[in-house]
Amino acid sequence: MRVTFHGAAGEVTGSMHLVEAAGKRVLLDCGMVQGGREAERRNFEPFPFDPATLDAVVLSHAHIDHIGRLPRLAWQGFKGPVFIQQAGAELVPVMLLDAASLAESDAERENRKRRDGEPEAMPLFTRRDVERLLPQLRPLRYDARNTILPGVEIAFRDAGHILGSSIVEVWADGRKLVFSGDLGPPGTPILRDPVAIREADLVLMEATYGDRNHRDRLDTVREFGGILDQAWEARGKVLIPAFAVGRSQELLYWFARHWDEWNMSRWRIFLDSPMAAKVVEIYDRHDALFDDDARKVWASHPSPFRLPNLRITESVEDSMAINRLQDGAIVIAGSGMANGGRILHHFRHNIDRRNTHIVFVGYQSEGTLGRRVVDGAKWVRIHGSDHRVNASVHTVGGLSAHTDQRGLMAWYGAFEGSPPLVLVHGEDRAREALAGEIGERFGADVRLARPGMVVEV
Structure with a gap:
């Protein structure tokens, strides 16, 4: 099993990780980069892989920084299934259609101010692009192990972040990968607490608040x-x-x-x-x-x-x-x-x-x-x-909808044998602090994801 990190690798938005196993290519998340104008221009850059070669996409949840480039992925050649938990699947069209409407309005506003000779502003994707993508959605329920491709199985566990948010377990090539998605704090109102996972050969974990603890x-x-x-x-x-x-x-x-x-x-x-x-x-x-x-x-x-x-x-x-x-x-x-x-x-x-x-x-x-x-x-x-x-x-x-350092440490600590850990979805200060704490307490091999970094397991 081979994982290449293409987004949320040194920053909080733009989640996107490519898993290659059993002869298949599965993308975990396809999120939009958010921030200032310069950061958001990166969403228009070509994907660092050919979308047409992907066999499937698996989404942790329906926030835009985890799903926001999906219509563009499909527009550029991805034709496979998109797996997400059932409630999350209902949120996806709501989120993407709203993002498309905003993108179209922003482009229209920019074009009204455009001077002669300046290139026309284009939206990242349109509502029509979203409508074309939606038939590719494949809703799955929590706590069921599903074969999504020959030799590749996944299960969604409740992550307690938003409705339908998931921890993703992936089995392939005799190995098990666990991707935390975004983890909610224990005791979050409305939602259940994140599920503890016991076994993994490799863990990808968010680190948004890896350097601090929330107030009571x-x-x-x-x-x-x-x-x-x-x-x-x-x-x-x-x-x-x-x-x-x-x-x-x-x-x-x-x-x-x-x-x-x-x-x-x-x-x-x-x-x-x-x-x-x-x-x-x-x-x-x-x-x-x-x-x-x-x-x-x-x-x-x-x-x-x-x-x-x-x-x-x-x-x-x-x-x-x-x-x-x-x-x-x-x-x-x-x-x-x-x-x-x-x-x-x-x-x-x-x-x-x-x-x-x-x-x-x-x-x-x-x-x-x-x-x-x-x-x-x-x-x-x-x-x-x-x-x-x-x-x-x-x-x-x-x-906050994200758990803090204490919660991240507790969630990772539930794994048996302190499996190798890669920290994603966090700025460097937060990830470095969390890596130090986890390394000291659990003796784990902890790495910070960087764009283009490859990990084999």
């Missing part, structure tokens, strides 16, 4: 409630950049669970995302994947997805109307790293107001607007104009 979740939730009180007393708005899948649902869960304690009925809550209604429906259809605590909240509190003061805004006009409200509003909008989507519209109208509170609840990649705001930028450029950052900025790391 109860302390984090207490902090969040305090931020809401501050914003209410300041007669301001709360803006929360959050991905439409995962963080948005968890935020609504906390609003329901602390409905009385946080006096949530006083707010107008907006889930400002064209995807939101569809994603909520998918979550509702797969409540069998929820944990016990979530079932109790659904039974004893206002339904998180149907709060009486919640409005899911789908049209552009409804989204723009939110900015006529000067106070008393909580706005959850994508994208989670503030590098596109409707949150930019809300930033543009509110980031210079001292009574605005911006709350980041997830990882902010280098080069994104979210990272610049978190790092303390005084001025930011949004839609071609500069805006002063007067808003109060909060980073609530305990609500």
Whole structure:
């Protein structure tokens, strides 16, 4: 079995790893690179392999940094099956069609500003490209071992990151590879904890927060409630950049669970995302994947997805109307790293107001607007104009969808015999810290993936 690393190898986005075994070529993930304009231009570069030679793609979950180049892969010649867990398979078209719509809009905006002689801007892929890809999806359920190609078997185990997220086990050539995908923290609301795996000949593990531990979740939730009180007393708005899948649902869960304690009925809550209604429906259809605590909240509190003061805004006009409200509003909008989507519209109208509170609840990649705001930028450029950052900025790391160093160590520690480990999906500082801790505690052979690096097992 041979693994070549082509993405998320020294960075957090763009997950893509090629497995060659049993005479077959299987791609683990096909994610979009996210970050600044320069980083995102890399998505247009040719794949470092011929897509037509791939026999299958296996996806860990439906976030764009793990699936976002799939339509381009198919457009360039890949004709094989795409395997993903059942709930994840329902999220894929929602995510990709939204990304295509944004890409088409961005290209149209760029072309309106294009000068004579400049090349025409093209979207990374179109909605038509997505529609052509969808018949290639092959949904699989959790905890079933499936032969996907002659000599190649896989199984999906719950990773606890978002709905349908998976740890991927691959058997071929008498060897077993385990790919963590993205691992959620133990105790994440709504979802079950990541499954512990006991055996592997090689482990590929994410390291997003490999250099730090999250705050205690109860302390984090207490902090969040305090931020809401501050914003209410300041007669301001709360803006929360959050991905439409995962963080948005968890935020609504906390609003329901602390409905009385946080006096949530006083707010107008907006889930400002064209995807939101569809994603909520998918979550509702797969409540069998929820944990016990979530079932109790659904039974004893206002339904998180149907709060009486919640409005899911789908049209552009409804989204723009939110900015006529000067106070008393909580706005959850994508994208989670503030590098596109409707949150930019809300930033543009509110980031210079001292009574605005911006709350980041997830990882902010280098080069994104979210990272610049978190790092303390005084001025930011949004839609071609500069805006002063007067808003109060909060980073609530305990609500991250990724587990921390402690969780990563515990998950790897469940393997028998400390198998060889390759760290992916993390910046170097995080990976180096985690590699040192794992090497010291378990005596494991730990390597950091680099683009083009090859590992044989």
